[in-house]
Amino acid sequence: MSEVIVSLKNASIFQGNSEILSEVNISVSRGEFVYLIGKTGTGKSSLLKTLYGELSLRQGEGQVVGFDLTGMTWKKIPFLRRNLGVVFQDFQLLTDRTVYDNLRFALKSTGWKDNTLMEEKIHDVLEKVGLKTKGFKMPYELSGGEQQRIDIARALLNSPRLILADEPTGNLDPETSDGIMQLLFQISRDYGTAIIMATHDYIVLQKFPSRVLRTEHGKVVDNATVSFA
Numbered sequence: 001m002s003e004v005i006v007s008l009k010n011a012s013i014f015q016g017n018s019e020i021l022s023e024v025n026i027s028v029s030r031g032e033f034v035y036l037i038g039k040t041g042t043g044k045s046s047l048l049k050t051l052y053g054e055l056s057l058r059q060g061e062g063q064v065v066g067f068d069l070t071g072m073t074w075k076k077i078p079f080l081r082r083n084l085g086v087v088f089q090d091f092q093l094l095t096d097r098t099v100y101d102n103l104r105f106a107l108k109s110t111g112w113k114d115n116t117l118m119e120e121k122i123h124d125v126l127e128k129v130g131l132k133t134k135g136f137k138m139p140y141e142l143s144g145g146e147q148q149r150i151d152i153a154r155a156l157l158n159s160p161r162l163i164l165a166d167e168p169t170g171n172l173d174p175e176t177s178d179g180i181m182q183l184l185f186q187i188s189r190d191y192g193t194a195i196i197m198a199t200h201d202y203i204v205l206q207k208f209p210s211r212v213l214r215t216e217h218g219k220v221v222d223n224a225t226v227s228f229a
């Protein structure tokens with residue numbers, strides 16, 4: 001049986017005191033690529049935030065990369081985050097330092113200390129995203145697609161078993177989006193990384209078909225049929 005990377009059982013997703021999603025039952029295995037779709041405000045980001053510990057799981061059961069979400073304390077969240085990568089629509093790179101220093105900062109803040117190992121790791125992830133010569137650049141010297149690749153490189157630093165991506169192609173033109181999707185599928189295929197990607201981009205779904213979860217009417221529908229109407 002394949003290794004389960006994410007499992008939610010009868011989970012409810014809350015924002016403050018509002019229940020956004022209820023009776024959520026999902027399971028995502030190693031190397032799976034799963035889209036999370038649904039109308040705006042239906043809870044895609046809230047679901048992802050629950051999986052990376054930004055929102056606490058107050059009802060139901062949840063396991064993510066071997067961590068129990070139920071009763072997860074603030075102290076344990078950094079350990080959870082070291083085992084998964086998060087990619088955002090707006091890249092969230094630190095604008096006052098180079099690509100290399102962005103990646104080094106992320107390594108240091110997750111406990112890395114050895115300079116040689118950090119250097120090797122940075123070269124490794126930059127190579128994986130096809131930007132091995134861009135380490136000395138400032139973020140503003142890169143295109144949107146390149147900045148997104150750096151954000152993905154940062155997500156790869158701790159060799160995560162799971163990447164959570166919230167609209168990673170939201171700010172990109174169609175051609176650049178294709179490159180990012182190819183990269184994400186390649187990561188999932190080559191390293192067995194499970195990827196859950198929230199998106200509104202139906203063209204991407206059409207071009208790169210995969211399993212779909214849909215948020216609607218306060219529930220998550222698994223294997224939802226994609227409508228291109």
Ligand SMILES: Nc1ncnc2c1ncn2[C@@H]1O[C@H](COP(=O)(O)OP(=O)(O)OP(=O)(O)O)[C@@H](O)[C@H]1O
Binds near residue numbers: 016020039044
């Ligand atoms: N920080 C917050 N505090 C309170 N309510 C919030 C917060 N963030 C989101 N919400 C509410 O939670 C609900 C779900 O929002 P969420 O951002 O998860 O939806 P979404 O499907 O990701 O939307 P979009 O596609 O627009 O990104 C919405 O009703 C939203 O108003």
